[in-house]
Amino acid sequence: MIFSFSATPDFDFLTRFAQYIQAPVRNDLLVIPERLGEGYIRKLSFNQEFKITLHRYTLQEDLIIKRNASGLGNELITIFFYSNEQALGIAFNDSPPVLFSQRDDSAIQVTSNDLSSTIRFPANHHVHYVVVAISPAYLTALLAIDNSNSTIRTITGSGNSFIFFESMAAETKLLLKNIAAVNMNDNLSHFYMQIKVQELLYLLFHQLAARESNVHQSINSADAERLLYIRNEMLNDLSVPPVLSELAQIAAMSETKLKQLFKQTFGDTIYNYYQQARMEEAAFMLKQGKRSVAEVGYELGFSNLSHFSRLFEKHYGLNPKRFSTQA
Template sequence: MIFEFTTAPGFDFITFFARHINATVRDNFMELPSTMGEGYVRKVGFGSDFKLTIHHYTLKEDLIIKRNPSPDTNSVRTFFFYNTNQELEVKYEYEANVPFSQKNNASILLSTNDLKSEIRFPANSNIHYAVIAVAADRLRTLLSIENPNSTIKTITGANASFLFFESLDTEMQLLLKNIVSVDMNNSMSNFFVQIKVQELMYLLFRKLSLRENTTFKSINSNDAEKLLFIRNKIIDDLSTPPVIGELAAISAMSETKLKQLFKQTFGDTIYSYYQKARMEEAAFLLKQAKHSVSQVGYELGFSNLSHFSRLFEKQYGVTPKKFSYTA
């Protein structure tokens, strides 16, 4: 199934989506028809310029949601929180889909509404995601940061086209789970959810505030799609270091442009992002898969285990051996 829409002032996703699938919305809650799957979509509003939409369902067939560019609503900032064991695919142009989340299946995308996007939700998967839409003015008032860095200035400013990517850490995952599980029949539930959503945004912007100040460059849909593709290319094989020249050729960008846009979008240089992902995978293999230190080092392409131990300790504060004992 394909659902395509263009946002406009006053646009309400749940209303248009319900109309498309012949469902009924009651009290901002829509249950999926049994022919489509099982689950629901819920909207929680905190005023006309700030709302949360929760999606939680399992589909019988793939669902593709297409958002067309909408300069009329470019003052709205969209925060897309995704947490699942399945990969979600997203693209920003007409090229092949790329995984939204890989290795770490808990992620956040922030974007403006002037970027065309397409997201595919796979059938027979437990889909669990939330979308926060907030006007830039309201967001700026909520944050009330005296000296924001360039990233936060861009997000809360005007006339920018951007895509930012962040990981959804454990604290944020737990908070998101608590938001979804709130009993909305309680008279104070809306107020409670608003507080928790603001707490979630606080955790996100606390991470974004740590990014280095850089000169911002607007991106288009084609750039956004290529950056997500490059990100997944980097972490697809963590045993092999990325080669900037090869990635630049794949993305049809100059090396300078690729390095600048990658750091702007993901908050780190390509090589540093690769090394951090490498250590995160090492921690996962040690803790969840119960692999030995030497086995993990070999799987991640280290010929020198002492070098692996130094990098791991730098990121986690303990050696891989001690980490495996306490895991």
């Protein structure tokens, strides 16, 4: 199932998707027909400049959602909160979607509506994500930040093209679960949801506000596609440290441009991002309890286990052996 649309400010996903699958919408709620699967999509409009769509469903076939650039510049900010146990496939341009993450299949993506993207959700897997659509002006007023960094200025500014990825903290995941559990028949549910969605935005922008302030580099769909590919190449084998010159050649970018765009998009340098992923993989392997500390260290490319232990303790506050006994 392929659903394609243009991300204009007046686009209504719920209405158009309901027409696509030939199902009715009642009170801003679309119940997935049994012939396609089960679950629902719900829309909540807090005002003309601030809306959310909640997706919770399981489909009998793959769902591919293709968002085409609006061509209107940054007239709308789309914030995508995805939290699931299954892998998320993301692509830009017309490339096939690739897995976004290896272990922690959750993601927060913030984009301007002038970038195209493709997201693939696998069949027979429970899909849970929330999309916030908000205008730059309304977001600026909501945040009320006097001295924002370059990331927030870019998001709230006019005419900027951007894509930012952030990790999803445990607090955000819990909040998403609470939002999904709200009884929408309650008279105060709409008011409650608006508060909780603003809390989601607070948690996200608290993370984004911590980023180093640098001059924003313009980005297009082709750049975003290459960055995602480079990221996956880097994380595909965590036992081998990334080599900047090789990654730049693969991305068809200069080393300077690759370093700048990667840090801008993912919030950290290529090597730091790699090390963080390496430690997260180590923690996952230790929790499984099937490998010793030495086996985990060697499998992740550490020839010096003392160095592995020090680096792991720096990330998690415990050395690998103690962490494995408490997991």
